[in-house]
Amino acid sequence: VSFFSSRWVSEPRCTVQLDGGLPAGFRAAGVGCGIKPSGHRDLGLIVSDSPQTTSAARFGRSSGASAPVLLNRRSAELQGLRAVLVNSGNANAATGRRGLEDAAAMRSGAAFVCGVPESAVAVASTGVIGVPLPMDRVTDGTVAAGRELRRDGELDFAEAIRTTDRLPKHVSLQIELSQGAVRLSVQGKGAGMISPQFATLLVFVQTDAALSPAEADLLLSVCVKRSFNRVSVDGQLSTSDTVILQCSGASGVSVEPESDDERIFGEAMDAALRQIALLVARDGEGARRVGRVHVSGEDQASCERVARAVGDSPLVKTALYGADPNWGRIYQAATAALPGLAPLELEIAIEGITVCEAGSFVTHDEAALREAVKRPEVEYQIRLPGQGAEAERFFSDLGHEYVTLNAEYTT
Amino acid sequence: VSFFSSRWVSEPRCTVQLDGGLPAGFRAAGVGCGIKPSGHRDLGLIVSDSPQTTSAARFGRSSGASAPVLLNRRSAELQGLRAVLVNSGNANAATGRRGLEDAAAMRSGAAFVCGVPESAVAVASTGVIGVPLPMDRVTDGTVAAGRELRRDGELDFAEAIRTTDRLPKHVSLQIELSQGAVRLSVQGKGAGMISPQFATLLVFVQTDAALSPAEADLLLSVCVKRSFNRVSVDGQLSTSDTVILQCSGASGVSVEPESDDERIFGEAMDAALRQIALLVARDGEGARRVGRVHVSGEDQASCERVARAVGDSPLVKTALYGADPNWGRIYQAATAALPGLAPLELEIAIEGITVCEAGSFVTHDEAALREAVKRPEVEYQIRLPGQGAEAERFFSDLGHEYVTLNAEYTT
Numbered sequence: 165v166s167f168f169s170s171r172w173v174s175e176p177r178c179t180v181q182l183d184g185g186l187p188a189g190f191r192a193a194g195v196g197c198g199i200k201p202s203g204h205r206d207l208g209l210i211v212s213d214s215p216q217t218t219s220a221a222r223f224g225r226s227s228g229a230s231a232p233v234l235l236n237r238r239s240a241e242l243q244g245l246r247a248v249l250v251n252s253g254n255a256n257a258a259t260g261r262r263g264l265e266d267a268a269a270m271r272s273g274a275a276f277v278c279g280v281p282e283s284a285v286a287v288a289s290t291g292v293i294g295v296p297l298p299m300d301r302v303t304d305g306t307v308a309a310g311r312e313l314r315r316d317g318e319l320d321f322a323e324a325i326r327t328t329d330r331l332p333k334h335v336s337l338q339i340e341l342s343q344g345a346v347r348l349s350v351q352g353k354g355a356g357m358i359s360p361q362f363a364t365l366l367v368f369v370q371t372d373a374a375l376s377p378a379e380a381d382l383l384l385s386v387c388v389k390r391s392f393n394r395v396s397v398d399g400q401l402s403t404s405d406t407v408i409l410q411c412s413g414a415s416g417v418s419v420e421p422e423s424d425d426e427r428i429f430g431e432a433m434d435a436a437l438r439q440i441a442l443l444v445a446r447d448g449e450g451a452r453r454v455g456r457v458h459v460s461g462e463d464q465a466s467c468e469r470v471a472r473a474v475g476d477s478p479l480v481k482t483a484l485y486g487a488d489p490n491w492g493r494i495y496q497a498a499t500a501a502l503p504g505l506a507p508l509e510l511e512i513a514i515e516g517i518t519v520c521e522a523g524s525f526v527t528h529d530e531a532a533l534r535e536a537v538k539r540p541e542v543e544y545q546i547r548l549p550g551q552g553a554e555a556e557r558f559f560s561d562l563g564h565e566y567v568t569l570n571a572e573y574t575t
Numbered sequence: 576v577s578f579f580s581s582r583w584v585s586e587p588r589c590t591v592q593l594d595g596g597l598p599a600g601f602r603a604a605g606v607g608c609g610i611k612p613s614g615h616r617d618l619g620l621i622v623s624d625s626p627q628t629t630s631a632a633r634f635g636r637s638s639g640a641s642a643p644v645l646l647n648r649r650s651a652e653l654q655g656l657r658a659v660l661v662n663s664g665n666a667n668a669a670t671g672r673r674g675l676e677d678a679a680a681m682r683s684g685a686a687f688v689c690g691v692p693e694s695a696v697a698v699a700s701t702g703v704i705g706v707p708l709p710m711d712r713v714t715d716g717t718v719a720a721g722r723e724l725r726r727d728g729e730l731d732f733a734e735a736i737r738t739t740d741r742l743p744k745h746v747s748l749q750i751e752l753s754q755g756a757v758r759l760s761v762q763g764k765g766a767g768m769i770s771p772q773f774a775t776l777l778v779f780v781q782t783d784a785a786l787s788p789a790e791a792d793l794l795l796s797v798c799v800k801r802s803f804n805r806v807s808v809d810g811q812l813s814t815s816d817t818v819i820l821q822c823s824g825a826s827g828v829s830v831e832p833e834s835d836d837e838r839i840f841g842e843a844m845d846a847a848l849r850q851i852a853l854l855v856a857r858d859g860e861g862a863r864r865v866g867r868v869h870v871s872g873e874d875q876a877s878c879e880r881v882a883r884a885v886g887d888s889p890l891v892k893t894a895l896y897g898a899d900p901n902w903g904r905i906y907q908a909a910t911a912a913l914p915g916l917a918p919l920e921l922e923i924a925i926e927g928i929t930v931c932e933a934g935s936f937v938t939h940d941e942a943a944l945r946e947a948v949k950r951p952e953v954e955y956q957i958r959l960p961g962q963g964a965e966a967e968r969f970f971s972d973l974g975h976e977y978v979t980l981n982a983e984y985t986t
Binding site for chain 1: 635636637638639640645648666668669670671672674703704705706707814889890893894896897899901902903906907909910911913914915916917918919921930931933934935936973974975977978979981982
């Protein structure tokens with residue numbers, strides 16, 4: 165089965181999916197160092213051996229940013245990151261000065277075992293909030309991870325960064341550009357609506373194409389906007405969200421701004437990150453369905469507000485879970501998002517079946533609608549008056565497993 | 576048991592709870608006219624027989640306002656409402672021009688059977704969205720309700736406006752003022768987080784005290800802000816939210832602005848509406864607990880944003896349901912609500928136990944915290960830096976019954 169399994173992701177041109185392996189110049193490892201009581205892998209390390217590596221990074225905007233996020237922002241060279249050290253099982257958030265010291269110690273350890281400058285190392289942590297890291301274990305684990313770095317270590321790395329994710333979220337691609345082939349690999353973690361106490365989104369992208377720092381930053385920015393910024397992870401922003409792109413240049417093929425190659429490479433990266441974002445929304449054995457809401461209208465802010473309101477509504481999410489065709493919940497969420505005395509003349513279509521026009525119900529094929537909302541992906545189209553702006557949001561359903569994992573599983 | 580059952584509502588001075596009955600000058604009725612397939616009461620009528628009746632009204636701000644809300648706003652004399660006709664089982668929302676005609680027909684019918692001008696009638700509807708009202712039944716029902724109007728008809732009325740509410744939400748109070756006793760009665764409906772496809776909040780308040788329209792409006796405004804505007808009904812605004820206060824003046828006792836009597840009367844009304852709001856949050860056999868978040872800080876908007884984010888967070892709500900002491904969810908919701916690069920130095924206390932100071936964990940009595948979060952009401956105090964502003968929000972938990980009612984019960 166192709167990695168690109170959603171109809172909402174266009175299969176990229178000139179791209180083939182590989183069985184695995186990292187792009188040229190990268191090595192990775194994942195070890196268990198004892199942060200997780202289960203003994204599972206909980207410390208991942210990834211390094212580019214090329215000194216001319218470029219990079220770009222994005223972090224969540226929470227004012228409760230975790231210590232690693234604060235450290236990266238304050239003192240990492242985000243355009244030249246060579247190595248990334250990530251632990252799961254503990255978020256190192258709400259840990260004060262001690263947390264910052266621990267994050268700095270993680271960074272020193274990774275720099276030492278990888279033989280790169282400290283400023284070329286990013287760190288990330290995901291897991292429980294408000295508990296100090298067991299640094300002796302992390303230090304030993306860092307040494308062990310350094311010894312295990314391998315060209316095909318990305319699966320161990322991907323496993324080490326997972327917390328309660330049920331679905332693996334990684335892919336290796338090869339993209340044919342005009343000057344030769346380049347590779348792109350992605351490892352992610354994040355389980356939308358399923359275990360959001362651990363719902364941090366961590367995504368690491370590597371390529372052996374050569375990109376200037378500005379180019380890398382621009383591409384990452386566009387792709388994050390079209391993927392992770394469009395997922396409703398129960399409307400919550402984590403303390404630790406981190407996305408890092410590293411470009412080793414080791415393929416010898418460079419991607420020039422505004423070239424055909426850039427479009428092809430950008431399409432592949434866009435598709436990969438959108439598909440990872442959809443896997444985040446779909447994660448968990450309980451999630452039955454993924455929804456996509458698409459809103460068009462005159463004003464960008466209004467479209468965004470409606471898309472977010474629909475995607476975050478627990479009424480819409482439970483209806484998605486229960487395959488309930490009750491479109492009144494979409495109407496309610498959309499109109500509540502745009503308060504005002506003038507009635508909103510919106511149009512709503514579910515899976516192409518128009519149920520509301522000019523703000524009022526229209527007769528429709530109810531049996532067809534009932535069938536349509538049972539599919540694994542359900543699409544909601546909302547048209548506000550006017551045109552020129554649009555917004556999109558992916559969201560997971562809300563079911564019993566969410567409640568069980570978040571309520572009954574005392575953390 | 577006193578109606579004032581929450582520790583978050585101060586028992587009002589000079590006030591006794593009555594077994595029932597409407598204030599002088601009012602009559603009410605509730606009948607079953609066949610809108611609900613169950614045959615239960617679904618049409619309620621309340622009327623003040625006093626021509627000098629004053630009133631005040633508040634409606635939800637959704638741009639998908641129901642036809643009755645639109646009609647009331649456009650052409651009712653909201654300062655002199657004599658009668659209110661309310662149906663349950665159908666919201667008359669997203670029903671276009673026909674919906675407006677139906678709402679106007681409801682108003683005409685109520686005016687006719689009560690013998691009052693059309694402009695002195697408000698209408699309200701709650702139930703399914705996007706389906707036209709069965710007007711023949713509503714018309715017959717209005718005639719039947721008019722025949723059954725009684726001084727003690729408020730319980731039938733309260734039953735007729737309920738949809739899936741499990742708890743009754745009504746009270747009759749007598750308040751001793753300096754010039755004599757007045758009565759205050761309230762009937763409400765709304766089930767937070769339980770069946771929010773029908774989660775419309777409808778609240779009707781009657782008193783036989785004499786209040787000027789301006790006075791009635793001011794009191795209602797303050798009380799609504801301190802009650803219904805502080806409940807998280809899963810963050811959703813309904814198409815039909817309506818609160819109406821009617822003052823018949825039939826007691827012969829008037830409440831003058833800025834008098835001691837006004838303070839006493841205002842306290843009683845405030846307490847009654849806050850308690851009704853808490854009943855809304857607590858409604859449903861599945862809701863185990865009600866939470867209150869109180870936020871203090873320098874800036875009103877920030878306090879409001881944090882209070883709303885915590886009260887609306889599905890992570891906080893599931894933790895409340897599961898009696899999970901994980902305060903990281905509070906930290907996450909609060910800090911995500913105030914994005915920014917500077918770390919937020921907040922303090923968090925749960926039931927008086929401080930768990931976080933200056934944005935960082937503090938050692939606390941974990942066993943005491945685990946016990947504290949098992950109580951039926953759980954209080955979260957958040958202190959942002961600075962002082963002078965505060966916000967409060969009540970919220971229900973999120974449990975299996977919410978999912979079952981909203982997902983498995985196809986509407």
